[in-house]
Amino acid sequence: MERAERDGRFDHLFTDTVRETLEDDAYGAWRSAAAEDAVPLGLGFPYPESFPNDELVEAAAAIFETEGDVALQYGGGEYADHLEEFVAERARERGIDCTEGELLLTNGATHAIDAICRTFLEPGERVVVEAPTFMGALSVFRNYGVEITGIDVDRDGLDVDALGAELESRRRRNEALPTLVYTIANFQNPTGTTLSGERRHALLDLASEYDFVILEDDAYGELRFDGEVLPTLSELDDEGRVIHVGTFSKTIAPGVRTGWVIGHEEIVREIRGVAAGGANTFTRGVLGRYCAEGHLDHAVPELRRAYERRRDHLLRCLEASMPDEVVWTEPDGGFFVWVELPSGIDTEELLPRAAEEGVVYLPGSMFYPGDRGGNGLRLSFSQAPPEEMERGIEALARTVRSALPAE
Ligand SMILES: Cc1ncc(COP(=O)(O)O)c(C=O)c1O
Structure with missing residues (x-):
């Protein structure tokens, strides 16, 4: 076209x-x-x-039957609420402990990234990304008028030593430090590489030393075929600096456009406040039912x-x-x-x-x-x-x- x-x-x-x-x-x-x-x-x-066409049709029919008009109302019905519990439970199984206030469902991971940008970034501020990185995130960052620094990726993911050197040199020259570092630690888009365990710890140390938040985009985290399962940055974080983002686009379908943010309660509260557009509660209801039936598992x-x-x-x-x-x-x-x-x-x-x-x-x-x-x-x-x-x-x-x- x-x-x-x-x-x-x-x-x-x-x-x-x-x-x-x-x-x-x-x-x-x-x-x-x-x-x-x-x-x-x-x-x-x-x-x-x-x-999963058949299962989604079945789930949609079931929520009309059991939840009637509520399923289509602002606020949604019980299955929409159930989805939130399901996501929290699944995150816990992967080592990410989260309470109700630490989780926010979004209309996909990109929507989540956008809301995080709106919460943290002023035009002219600095963001660090992996180079190369997911182009959808790059275009969101560009929309916020921020300066974007790319740090190379090698076979072990983001070159955290190079990031450390960049941060040190910025500090020495009295230049602005980044507010946010965006990483796709598992099976990165576009390189397919995974951030090593050692580098995960080193990245968290840098976040603490240089006072930035880490946006961990885990769009592919559930799709590991081989190699050792590594803890998410979120699991390793004990300062609340990691904002973890997930999506059903790769494990159910992009058309359902449903994702989530998990992070420190004080951060999630503000993201909730700026995430415009409201919730697609009908889709959430269908997915809630789909997940409750054990289809995703x-x-x-x-x-x-x-x-x-x-x-x-x-x-x-x-x-x-x-x-x-x-x-x-x-x-x-x-x-x-x-x-x-x-x-x-x-x-x-x-x-x-x-x-x-x-x-x-x-x-x-x-x-x-x-x-x-x-x-x-x-x-x-x-x-x-x-x-x-x-x-x-x-x-x-x-x-x-x-x-x-x-x-
Ligand atoms: C790293 C990464 N994050 C997010 C997305 C998109 O997620 P969503 O469809 O939930 O907006 C993709 C899909 O291409 C991706 O590769």
């Missing part, structure tokens, strides 16, 4: 932050005709067969197995087809593999050619706060049918070979 030509007639009315992004078209590069038939390895969409282990098979398959395809010069990550969970091509190859420029060859990925530059990431790209193993992945990766390999300098 091509974007319509702009005539800019309202530009003078927009805010400065909106004006700065008027020409951005995050997904534009792959919206070519060829992309329609290409294997979709770009977006972090769950595969459609993972959606049953679905998550199945999803783990299904995504593990998909990851294994994608990695095998990469191994079989990619030229030696190309490297990639091997995630223990989540949806993504990060691929690096030899430096000098620009994956944004290469994308139309890849789409013609029959594959779509997301170029690395989309995931960086600054002008970086040119030779990286994100592949997702969540959406495309496994039998198409091979065709997609072969198309990618042909595209990459055509871009390598001649011997």
